[in-house]
Amino acid sequence: DRRPRVLSGIQPTSGSFHLGNYLGAVRQWVALQESHDAFYMVVDLHAITIPQDPARLRESTRLAAAQLLGAGLDPERCTLFVQSHLAEHAQLGWVMNCMTGFGEASRMTQFKDKSAKQGAEGTTVGLFTYPVLQVADILLYQAEQVPVGEDQRQHVELTRDVAERFNARYGHTFTVPRPRIVRETAKIYDLQDPTAKMSKSAPSAKGRIDLMDDPKVSAKKFRSAVTDTGTEVRYDPENKPGVSNLLVIHSALTGITVPELEEKFTGQLYGPLKTEVAGVFTDWVTPFRNRVLEYLDDPAELDRLLARGAEKARAVASVTLRETYDRVGF
Ligand code: ADP
Ligand code: NA
Secondary structure (H helix, E strand, O other), X not given: OOOOEEEEEEOHHHOOOEHHHHHHHHHHHHHHHHHOEEEEEEOHHHHOOOOOOHHHHHHHHHHHHHHHHHHXXXXXXXXXXXXXXXXXXXXXXXXXXXXXXXXXXXXXXXXXXXXXXXXXXXXXXXXXXHHHHHHHHHHHOOOOEEEEXXXXXXXXXXXXXXXXXXXXXXXXXXXXXXXXXXXXXXXXXXOOOOOOEOOOOOOOOOOOOEOOOOHHHXXXXXXXXXXXXXXXXXXXXXXXXXXXXXHHHHHHHHOOOHHHHHXXXXXXXXXXXHXXXXXXXXXXXXXXXHHHHHHHHOHHHHHHHHXXXXXXXXXXXXXXXXXXXXXHOO
């Protein structure tokens, strides 16, 4: 496969993906499997940096995989797997821990943010070194590009630094990857507070569209989306964040451009826009949700697909690990 190799991961802890996860990330993954040799994983090793209930973690890992398949990842065209199914991540992770400076790791802003939330006693060493596990995740597959949001750029920079250091010390072993910053083509905002990003960590789920909810519940959320006191359907994120968010969602799901939508809704109030977005979403999510439920209803088939994905991943990962161990003297 001569297509450029990409690698990306998603945490299983979300439960249902929300519309922001889909439009901001997962949809790009689906597009990239055509043009790239794409490796995608559900990063359950990363999930336990914060305490998890075992039964729920197991369930949400399967749910994440089923949602990725339902969204259109095709196991024939990409490599989809669960991180913990390969011992190689933890094994290379240890070597990378020994290649990373303590000060270097201490500068990771995601760690500072996340550990601030956990408090000193709640912060695990795993949370501290999770960016280093990410280094191993990426280098194991010799990924050339890492599609990430801006918030993960620093971790890809760390990966580059560690890869270059290893290559300089032991001889060329790793592809030095570059970040492929996914400019959130569709950054989606909370329907009740359209100045805040739609997020699983939002204090309330009232403004969040969870893809696995009953579509009727989501349609109702769209119909009661917060807008403004004006009357004109116009894209103006500054003054009309709620209306603009609805236009972006409509456009992302239908491919109709925002100016075309403004034209279409000329002379109409916000009500018809909300109703139409609710309909557009329902039409998209219903078949998506049915596909996900089908995967969940057939655990043997899901297991088979994930085992096959792990096998494809291992074919690459084991070669990298063996070479690395050889270089360091194991
Ligand atoms: P959350 O913010 O809900 O915790 P994650 O941080 O797990 O979501 O994000 C998973 C992926 O979804 C990331 O690539 C992130 O950039 C994308 N994403 C999350 N929320 C949004 C949003 N509101 N709009 C667009 N993309 C988003
Ligand atoms: Na987040």
